[in-house]
Amino acid sequence: MSDVTEFGYKTNALLMRLLISGGLTAAALLLWSLAGWGFSGFDAILGALATAYFGTRVLGNLYELAFPRPVIRVSDEGIQDRRLGPTVIPWTAITEFKQVTGAMGAGTLFLEVREPKRYIGPSKGFLWLFYALRGRSGQAEAGILPLTPPNVLDLGDMDLLDAVDEHAPHEIPVTPTGPKS
Incomplete structure (x- = not known):
């Protein structure tokens, strides 16, 4: 096996990604919850999809922080x-x-x-x-x-x-x- 040089993410870069994805998840949850107050069904669907996507990104960033691996x-x-x-x-x-x-x-x-x-x-x-x-x-x-x-x-x-x-x-x-x- 040959010698390998590995580079992972910086912790502060992962924390920034976590902060951004967490903020976007919160905004999506707000859109989703407001859809119940008379907004259109499109808003509810968009809010649910955005919450699922950005919530997944939050989980992915938490996983990267907990179990770092080379990029x-x-x-x-x-x-x-x-x-x-x-x-x-x-x-x-x-x-x-x-x-x-x-x-x-x-x-x-x-x-x-x-x-x-x-x-x-x-x-x-x-x-x-x-x-x-x-x-x-x-x-x-x-x-x-x-x-x-x-x-x-x-x-x-x-x-x-x-x-x-x-x-x-x-x-x-x-x-x-x-x-x-």
Whole structure:
């Protein structure tokens, strides 16, 4: 078995997600309860669906806090982002990294891969939907898959690109992207 570098969520990022999903659950419950006071049946259905969705997100965030596990694994075989699915993206499929510069999203990495739809697994929520739409958009044979911004991952003393340099069998170019000056 090869050496693996793993990155999980930062606790404060999970707490922020929990706070947001909890607030949205409360708002959905309010909409649902107000539907009984003369609002339309549509409001009741919307409130119930939103409560179920955001309530599930609350439970998921609580689970992540109680039982932390890696989000991204970097190994000699490639990169695995569990939000995309169980498939490891091999180094041979990765053509380039794009790193966002500037104030908005600074440090966020995007993978440019050949045949991105091969690496998108079964549905895993809203972020998966973004990945799936991006990867399955029918754009030629290459596509871009985003990785988590660095302020969301607990990188410790190691940067994600350092882990890539350590494990990749060949150098993969990193292109800075951002606003034009």
